[in-house]
Amino acid sequence: MSGxxxxxxxxxxxxxxxxxxxxxxxxxxxxxKNLEALIQAGRQVMGEKGIDAATMLEIAERAxxxxxxxxxxxxxKDELAIAVLESLMTDLxxxxxxxxxxxxxxxQVYAFGIRTVIDTCIGDLRWxxxxxxxxxxxxxxxxxxxxxxxxxxxxxxxxxxFRIDDAELVWRMANxxxxxxxxxxxxxxxxxxxxxDCVVRILCMNGISLDEARxxxxxxxxxxxxx
Amino acid sequence: MSGxxxxxxxxxxxxxxxxxxxxxxxxxxxxxKNLEALIQAGRQVMGEKGIDAATMLEIAERAxxxxxxxxxxxxxKDELAIAVLESLMTDLxxxxxxxxxxxxxxxQVYAFGIRTVIDTCIGDLRWxxxxxxxxxxxxxxxxxxxxxxxxxxxxxxxxxxFRIDDAELVWRMANxxxxxxxxxxxxxxxxxxxxxDCVVRILCMNGISLDEARxxxxxxxxxxxxx
DNA sequence: GCTTGAATATGAACGTTATTCAATTTTGAT
DNA sequence: ATCAAAATTGAATAACGTTCATATTCAAGC
Numbered sequence: 001m002s003g004x005x006x007x008x009x010x011x012x013x014x015x016x017x018x019x020x021x022x023x024x025x026x027x028x029x030x031x032x033k034n035l036e037a038l039i040q041a042g043r044q045v046m047g048e049k050g051i052d053a054a055t056m057l058e059i060a061e062r063a064x065x066x067x068x069x070x071x072x073x074x075x076x077k078d079e080l081a082i083a084v085l086e087s088l089m090t091d092l093x094x095x096x097x098x099x100x101x102x103x104x105x106x107x108q109v110y111a112f113g114i115r116t117v118i119d120t121c122i123g124d125l126r127w128x129x130x131x132x133x134x135x136x137x138x139x140x141x142x143x144x145x146x147x148x149x150x151x152x153x154x155x156x157x158x159x160x161x162f163r164i165d166d167a168e169l170v171w172r173m174a175n176x177x178x179x180x181x182x183x184x185x186x187x188x189x190x191x192x193x194x195x196x197d198c199v200v201r202i203l204c205m206n207g208i209s210l211d212e213a214r215x216x217x218x219x220x221x222x223x224x225x226x227x
Numbered sequence: 228m229s230g231x232x233x234x235x236x237x238x239x240x241x242x243x244x245x246x247x248x249x250x251x252x253x254x255x256x257x258x259x260k261n262l263e264a265l266i267q268a269g270r271q272v273m274g275e276k277g278i279d280a281a282t283m284l285e286i287a288e289r290a291x292x293x294x295x296x297x298x299x300x301x302x303x304k305d306e307l308a309i310a311v312l313e314s315l316m317t318d319l320x321x322x323x324x325x326x327x328x329x330x331x332x333x334x335q336v337y338a339f340g341i342r343t344v345i346d347t348c349i350g351d352l353r354w355x356x357x358x359x360x361x362x363x364x365x366x367x368x369x370x371x372x373x374x375x376x377x378x379x380x381x382x383x384x385x386x387x388x389f390r391i392d393d394a395e396l397v398w399r400m401a402n403x404x405x406x407x408x409x410x411x412x413x414x415x416x417x418x419x420x421x422x423x424d425c426v427v428r429i430l431c432m433n434g435i436s437l438d439e440a441r442x443x444x445x446x447x448x449x450x451x452x453x454x
Numbered sequence: 455g456c457t458t459g460a461a462t463a464t465g466a467a468c469g470t471t472a473t474t475c476a477a478t479t480t481t482g483a484t
Numbered sequence: 485a486t487c488a489a490a491a492t493t494g495a496a497t498a499a500c501g502t503t504c505a506t507a508t509t510c511a512a513g514c
Contacts, residue, residue: 025510025511026510026511027461027462027509027510027511030462031462034463055499055500055501056500056501056502057500057501065463065464066463066464066465067464067465067466067501067502068463068464068465068466068502068503068504069462069463069464069465071501071502071503072461072462072463076501076502077500077501077502131362132362133362134361134362134365134403134406135358135359135360135361135362135407135410138361138407163437165424166421166424169417169421169424169425169428170428172407172408172411172417173404173407173408173425173428173429174404175407176361176403176404176406176407176408177400177401177403177404177407179403180365180399180400180402180403180404181399181400181403183362184399190396190399194393194396197392197393197396198396198400201396201397201400201432202400202432204431204432204433204434205428205429205431205432206431207431207436207437209434209436210390210434252481252482258491282470282471282472283471283472283473284471284472292492292493293492293493293494294472294473294493294494294495295473295474295475295492295493295494295495296491296492296493296494297473298472298473298474299490299491299492303472303473304471304472304473
């Protein structure tokens with residue numbers, strides 16, 4: 001089961017909005033609603049046009065918020081983009097966990113996650129555009145899906161399936177490799193048929209043999225629940 | 228075996244720009260000179276301020292070229308950035324080859340290259356700024372250093388040191404992992420002491436055991452020649 | 455209910471900068 | 485010298501992220 005629940009707002013910077021308490025004042029509630037609307041609008045517009053081509057004005061209008069007001073929620077366009085991506089990542093992480101917590105092999109849990117993330121990146125229209133800011137994408141992925149992924153890596157290591165000292169390190173590298181692969185596929189530089197090989201190589205980073213990695217990557221995968 | 232522009236062990240091949248042919252017209256020669264000046268200016272300005280903060284005007288002025296003229300050489304700012312990065316990559320690839328073509332173990336050749344690229348990314352001030360456009364960085368790296376890297380991967384595979392079917396695939400993933408690692412280190416999210424572990428994991432992608440990878444990554448490395 | 459000041463929202467205005475384009479210069483052949 | 489095509493120029497354009505003076509909303513105190 002989920003030992004980690006993704007916190008709504010990570011440490012460091014981020015929009016300052018109180019957690020959802022039922023006894024919150026009207027202002028705070030509206031503020032929260034506007035924040036949600038902004039992220040939702042950001043998901044739409046940025047998913048359609050990409051992060052760079054999306055304009056703050058269009059996002060603000062789609063969220064029914066004044067252009068300048070956005071900056072009382074996010075310090076910059078990039079911060080909004082990060083929030084949007086983190087929102088997507090959190091959703092996906094939870095959908096993945098719904099499936100994998102029935103698995104018995106901890107290594108397979110990780111393998112399933114890797115494969116699913118890649119598939120989503122290249123399959124979901126709304127994700128594709130966002131790949132073109134690799135470092136933002138990988139950063140959000142690292143932060144939001146990290147707790148899940150590193151937990152799986154540690155479980156598999158403890159079970160003797162993987163050999164990893166620093167799960168965060170491995171996860172970070174896997175992250176960037178995933179984004180790179182997805183970028184290559186969506187831009188037509190690589191056929192979709194190679195995804196499995198990519199998963200194999202990412203699994204190799206966990207200190208297992210090529211054959212073990214191949215075995216893990218070719219196991220049948222159940223379908224994801226709808227979001 | 229390798230592609231047309233795959234490097235051979237023969238030294239003396241200059242960077243991507245051919246040596247000035249005397250049979251070329253005066254216009255073509257001046258055009259080539261301006262192109263070089265532009266890339267050089269781009270290396271300077273973008274290396275100082277990063278790709279985004281560098282302005283086309285400053286680059287044009289530093290190259291002693293009219294602001295609009297740049298667009299007769301490059302279709303866009305991004306295209307100029309790509310040329311700049313490719314220029315850096317080519318230089319580094321040749322410096323690496325000067326050292327590695329004395330090695331006997333083909334696997335060590337690759338390992339040295341990986342380590343050197345990471346070190347350059349995080350050590351050279353001019354490279355650091357450029358990391359923030361990961362996808363451009365990784366793309367240039369893939370294209371310019373690819374011929375060298377895939378050749379090394381294939382050599383090592385043929386020698387039975389690595390197990391790789393598609394060298395391009397592995398190189399692409401290594402690429403993005405390298406950029407991700409460098410980004411994490413330069414932004415303080417990861418200590419420099421972890422670089423060796425990163426190299427180990429990248430080597431693991433080549434289908435070797437963790438111990439073999441560790442052995443490769445810890446071999447003493449000769450110094451690079453100055454550019 | 456009314457007042458009030460602080461928090462919040464607004465969108466027009468600003469500044470920056472990549473890109474364009476009409477005018478000008480250069481080129482090489484006649 | 486002449487001319488047409490190619491190359492160059494830098495001022496003008498347009499787009500967009502961000503700021504800011506003003507307006508609005510809210511909840512606490514009277």
